[in-house]
Amino acid sequence: MALFTTGEAVAVELPIARIATRAAAFLLDLTLQVVLGIVLVFGVEAILVSWNADSAWRDAAAVVTIAAVLVGYPAVVETLTRGRSVGKIALGLRVVRADGGPIDFRHAVTRSLSGLVDFWILGTGLVAVVTSMCSPQGRRIGDALAGTVVVHDRSRLPWAPLAVSPPWLAGWARQLDLSGLPEELALAARNYLMRSRTLTPAILDQLGRRLVIEVCTAVRTPPPNGYPPVHILGAVLAERQRRALQRSPRQAPMRPVAA
Template sequence: MAGGEAETVSGPVTGEAVALELRPAKLLSRGAAVLIDLAVTWLVFLLVMVGVLVTTASLDEAAVAAVSVAVFLLVPVGGPIAVETLSHGRSLGKWACGLRVVREDGGPIRFRHALVRGAMAVVEILLTVGVVACVASLVSERGRRVGDVFAGTLVVRERIPVARAPELAAPEPWLAQQVNGLDLSSVPDSLWLAVRQYLGRVRQLDAQVAAGMAGRLAEGLAVRTGVPVPAGVLAGSYLAAVAYERRERERRKVGALPRDVAEGEVPGGGAGAVPEARGVGEEISPAVGGGGGEGRSGGQAGTGFVPPV
């Protein structure tokens, strides 16, 4: 958000009011995936039909026609349904293009979703040569065809380039001491996720909105830990310091730090960046350049941290 305008989220939202970052697939990538799937499907269909015609040469015309209709229903229609059900939304074409079919809430699809999509695909793609599907995708805000609307599904991109987040720097020693003894075992994962998302997006938020969010999150951490936010510390710096402390504890659990760092000493006098975390600690690392200690005179010196609002 910027300029005081609230950002609207059109995508699905979890029970903790955290927006899921589903990236709807573009029409071109979906079209390429469909072409790959159709090429494979019709190749299999032709091979099966050749085998059927060879094995049913002695049957009458009515029997051959019935077998041909059954093969058509099983391969071009039933094949994609079975593939999407078993692969949870990743056909060969979607796999090649980095796409997946998911439910509107972000969960994996099931047989009923694949069945509705496959049944509608006969009309949208096979009978109309994809014209109906293209028009529906262009009209839809999230590029959904008619089958997706009826099935409650969405085609999303899976392989999205992610920019490397700045390393999280250590807070000032006086602030690190304040959060060092906190009991973080009672803090739920949903609250950690909210803190991480706030720290990763704080620079994109309006100043007033960011300050209000930081205050609510800091209050939630204080309630869970049983220790109030230190006097004179802004909520944004407190959140960054607590997130840094939790990451360090996770890193010490997996033995990722040298002995002197594990005992509480930060290389470079506490001002430098910490080596990249691996494993569990990386999961809760906020995408923000540090966790400084604004709110105290001289508390920002040497940290390299631009404090959140």
Template sequence: MLDTVREIETPEGISLRLRAAGALPRAQAWMLDALLRMGVFMLAMIPLGLLGVGGNGLAMLLLFALMWAYSVACEVWLDGQTLGKRALGLRVVNADGTPVTWVPSVVRNLLRVVDVLPGVYGVGLVCTLIDPHARRLGDIVAGTMVVHAVELPAGTQVPTVAAIPPPVVLAADEQAALVEFAERSGQLTLQRQEELANLLLPLTGRRDTAAVSQLIAHANWLLGRA
């Protein structure tokens, strides 16, 4: 299954391009997670094996946690990434591009028992080959998808223009917001760019397209560009 791109427009008018992960990178991430869980369990069995019946009970609890709780906890607490997915640069998100939450994560992982049928993820593989966004059955039901999560350094996508220093000293969060606006400007409609830029009239002293250009110039200065 080749990786595909899903384009989503947010209520703010931002166009998000999510590159869905195909079956091969997902299988590789699953194998890494499986090896990690197996290693943790085998190491834990060394001391637990010395505890007799009580140790066996604890071992069963640990096995349950590794099989079922591991993926859900990682996806919710580690920004949609198990350790295997992080190593492969993958992330689980909701179908609209928002971070995955508890209920969708639980659903997609519970339905893994269906995706694995009749063996070696037969159902899941067929679903990823048929679905336009390479989703297995669990993702389709939960409303989630696995995407490539390549992170670009902050400011990489800011258009390069002549830098102009801001007329006032900006706090760190204000600088970050200004750079983020400039970085996403190419994904916004012109009307939305102007609407947001006009909110900063006290900073730019300009309106509409001139205000947008001024903010992008300020962002270039904050990024240390000449």
């Protein structure tokens, strides 16, 4: 398991895929790529022969076709399926961003291009195996460059905690511009809320006031007067989560944490 911090500063543990399952998925995808490559090479060759193309054109077409299969197949399929190639679907794996979110074409094509180094330059996949074994999250070079991780998609994931906004501060929080709130600060505020019941009153007040000042400075608004830090921080994080869930409606279930 590895800990991911999502865009709304929710900490979620995801089960990391290791070498055995990733290798099995890769071999299945490789089999499909070989079949697809053979079909395309012979198809393109037949077309070029019918056009009376010379050997230089046929050699160039073969190289382009093979490159398209090696790079294009995983990039296109993982983009369309949000991180699941045919092999990964069969083994229950998925490629996700470093924050646990779905990948896009940029991530997929970076992984595919880097796969030429991971798997094909040495011809043995040794680079991918060594880098994956050395990484705590099982990341090969392509994952490191793309900012992705391969996880088990079929495992039941633990529920992540949600902050709850006090009703009397919900309207104030809805007017905030949260684009300037850094991830690190949002996570620090969340950790404060989750530990609030274990802190002494003095530490709770001192640490909370400091976080409120930093958060309100980041969102460019003065803190509301007369409310304890746990209420203010809870309102800010709850509103941040509400907006994130609106942008990505298909989220795992989450349990609330009282602010």
